[in-house]
Amino acid sequence: xxxxxxxxxxxxxxxxxxxxxxxxxxxxxxxxxxxxxxxxxxxxxxxxxxxxxxxxxxxxxxxxxxxxxxxxxxxxxxxxxxxxxxxxxxxxxxxxxxxxxxxxxxxxxxxxxxxxxxxxxxxxxxxxxxxxxxxxxxxxxxxxxxxxxxxxxxxxxxxxxxxxxxxxxxxxxxxxxxxxxxxxxxxxxxxxxxxxxxxxxxxxxxxxxxxxxxxxxxxxxxxxxxxxxxxxxxxxxxxxxxxxxxxxxxxxxxxxxxxxxxxxxxxxxxxxxxxxxx
Numbered sequence: 174x175x176x177x178x179x180x181x182x183x184x185x186x187x188x189x190x191x192x193x194x195x196x197x198x199x200x201x202x203x204x205x206x207x208x209x210x211x212x213x214x215x216x217x218x219x220x221x222x223x224x225x226x227x228x229x230x231x232x233x234x235x236x237x238x239x240x241x242x243x244x245x246x247x248x249x250x251x252x253x254x255x256x257x258x259x260x261x262x263x264x265x266x267x268x269x270x271x272x273x274x275x276x277x278x279x280x281x282x283x284x285x286x287x288x289x290x291x292x293x294x295x296x297x298x299x300x301x302x303x304x305x306x307x308x309x310x311x312x313x314x315x316x317x318x319x320x321x322x323x324x325x326x327x328x329x330x331x332x333x334x335x336x337x338x339x340x341x342x343x344x345x346x347x348x349x350x351x352x353x354x355x356x357x358x359x360x361x362x363x364x365x366x367x368x369x370x371x372x373x374x375x376x377x378x379x380x381x382x383x384x385x386x387x388x389x390x391x392x393x394x395x396x397x398x399x400x401x402x403x404x405x406x407x408x409x410x411x412x413x414x415x416x417x418x419x420x421x422x423x424x425x426x427x428x429x430x431x432x433x434x435x436x437x438x439x440x441x442x443x444x445x446x447x448x449x450x451x
Contacts, residue, residue: 176287178217179235184209185248187255192248202240203248210251214239214273215290215300218281230284242276263299263364266291267309270301271360297366310435311364312355315373317382320347321398345385351440352377352407356415356432364432369415377410404439404449411437412451 184205186192195204201211216239220229250269254261270289277286286303293299296314323340324333333341340346354373358364384390386398392406415432440446 174219175222175229176217176219177229178215179232181214181216181236181239182212183240183244184211185251187251198236203244212247213292214243216277217288218284219287220284230281234281238277238280243273246272246276264361266299267360270299270309271306274301274303274306307360308357309360310355310357312353315352315378316349317352317378318347318349319381319384319386320345321386323397323399325397345387348441353438354411355435357435358432362431372414373411376414377407380410400439400441400445400447404437404447407437407439408434408449408451
């Protein structure tokens with residue numbers, strides 16, 4: 174069994190009745206005109222490889238189906254909402270993903286839809302598991318800078334450098350880490366990004382940002398601040414913090430309510446990351 178994911182990009186100008194179809198699928202089709210809203214829809218399909226082609230599904234067919242059946246739904250909703258001055262919130266985005274699932278169901282023969290992911294901007298995405306569409310998954314990335322040293326006092330100096338290499342540098346070294354937090358929210362529930370971000374900033378980012386993890390973070394006393402252990406710390410600090418009632422007035426009417434932590438990813442650099450599910 175294989176899973177193949179295709180990223181389909183498209184842009185919609187909310188002020189025009191239609192957009193140029195475009196000719197650059199790497200960029201977006203439709204192309205968008207002037208001030209346009211860019212989307213990247215990830216379509217994950219699951220199935221067996223067809224022996225005569227070597228494909229699970231021809232990705233050209235995914236592109237075609239998304240542009241024929243899905244893009245018009247997005248365009249209609251966006252243009253209608255802009256015309257009425259109506260906010261498109263998290264629950265409405267979730268509805269669009271469920272509509273996308275319905276539109277694409279059965280379009281690829283025996284191949285099943287696995288996951289749909291909508292990239293809203295370079296650091297935020299919303300996803301739905303097509304086998305269990307009762308939950309919507311929202312992910313957002315955060316950056317923090319910190320230094321650490323990897324060392325085990327029970328090892329000899331030689332053994333430390335053998336195991337940890339440059340990371341055993343006695344003076345320490347730094348990283349620009351990326352934290353990616355994913356929460357799951359019941360379909361139909363509202364969600365406030367501002368409260369979500371503030372919780373992560375208050376509970377974790379302030380603890381580690383521009384810190385010497387070995388010296389300044391008590392949780393790492395006697396524990397190596399590896400990317401694995403940083404992921405565990407982030408989980409411990411954030412688990413259970415997203416289900417409380419909203420604590421401030423929210424003009425958009427989308428309280429942070431029944432969300433729960435799904436996963437933590439810590440990127441140490443663009444080649445190394447750790448995902449932790451608690």
